[in-house]
Amino acid sequence: xxxxxxxxxxxxxxxxxxxxxxxxxxxxxxAYMGFNEQGWDIVVASPLGGEAPVDPASVGEDTNPxxxxxxKRLENTVKLNDLTHESFDAIFLxxxxxxxxxxxxDSKLQSLLRDFYESGKMVAAVCHGPAALxxxxxxxxxxxxxxxxxxxxxxxxxxxxxxxxHLPFLLESRLRELGAIFVAAPNWxxxxxxxxxxxxxxxxxxxxxxxxxxxxxxxxxxxxx
Numbered sequence: 001x002x003x004x005x006x007x008x009x010x011x012x013x014x015x016x017x018x019x020x021x022x023x024x025x026x027x028x029x030x031a032y033m034g035f036n037e038q039g040w041d042i043v044v045a046s047p048l049g050g051e052a053p054v055d056p057a058s059v060g061e062d063t064n065p066x067x068x069x070x071x072k073r074l075e076n077t078v079k080l081n082d083l084t085h086e087s088f089d090a091i092f093l094x095x096x097x098x099x100x101x102x103x104x105x106d107s108k109l110q111s112l113l114r115d116f117y118e119s120g121k122m123v124a125a126v127c128h129g130p131a132a133l134x135x136x137x138x139x140x141x142x143x144x145x146x147x148x149x150x151x152x153x154x155x156x157x158x159x160x161x162x163x164x165x166h167l168p169f170l171l172e173s174r175l176r177e178l179g180a181i182f183v184a185a186p187n188w189x190x191x192x193x194x195x196x197x198x199x200x201x202x203x204x205x206x207x208x209x210x211x212x213x214x215x216x217x218x219x220x221x222x223x224x225x
Contacts, residue, residue: 003040003089003218007032008109008132009077010098011046013053015166022053023074027094027126027207029067034211035092042073043088047106049079055096080108085115090214094207095127095153100167103132110136117144117197122217126192126201126210127153133200134174144198146179151193151200154184 009023035042046052052074059068085091091112093099103109113136117123123144125132130152136144155172158164176182185191185202192201192210199217201210 003035003038004087005035005040005042006083006088006091006112007035007042007044008080008091008093008103008112009044009046009052009074010096010102011048011052012098012101015097015163019163019166020053020056021097022055023058023094023098024096024127024204025054025058025063025067025071026204027096027129028074029064029070030207031092031094031126031211032070032073033066034208034215038215043083044073044077045080045083046077047080047102047109049077049082051075052077053098055098058096080106080112083112085112085119085121088116088121089218090122090124091116092211092214093125093129093132095125095129095131095204097128097163097167099128099131100169100171103129104135104168106132106135113144114138120197122197122199122214124199124210124214125152126207127203128171130175130200131171134169134171134178143178143180145175148180148198149183149193149195150175150180150198151183151185151191151202151206153203154187156184157187157203160187
């Protein structure tokens with residue numbers, strides 16, 4: 001049975017003067033390719049719509065050509081304000097440091113995430129994608145992540161990027177502050193946590209595992225639209 005997947009990416013392209021950012025290409029492309037191989041319909045959206053920025057550090061001479069093909073879907077994203085959760089079976093948020101800036105405070109995204117989660121539909125994110133969850137509160141006012149087992153880019157991994165002083169917050173620390181049960185794995189290892197209809201992965205190395213977990217969940221009878 002066909003499924004409808006909403007992939008939400010950042011529109012933010014700068015960390016500081018001289019340092020650009022955006023989407024980490026493999027995190028988008030591996031997930032997109034995984035869902036596409038199932039024959040599922042995929043809508044790619046962003047806060048601003050239009051062309052979404054790719055972090056130049058995530059593209060090089062050895063980049064998988066299939067990733068570059070998938071990146072064409074980032075050239076004309078749908079604006080989040082034009083969407084509702086009823087049309088989709090799952091929402092997936094790839095990372096890239098850009099996600100730390102615009103996704104946590106986007107009110108439309110927060111309402112979408114709340115509606116997906118409370119209707120029993122899959123909410124999945126990887127690496128810095130879970131930054132979107134830090135601003136999401138349920139209808140009872142509690143943080144979506146409170147009491148949930150979650151994973152995301154760790155503070156130790158962020159320290160290795162040397163970008164921590166320039167970021168608005170540290171993702172692991174903020175999730176813990178919100179009451180999440182943060183389960184970290186060794187740096188740069190593939191790891192994800194699944195708690196009900198919430199799946200979160202640690203880093204770029206975890207994208208395929210998170211994608212496969214979403215696919216498995218939906219094929220085993222995840223809520224359909």
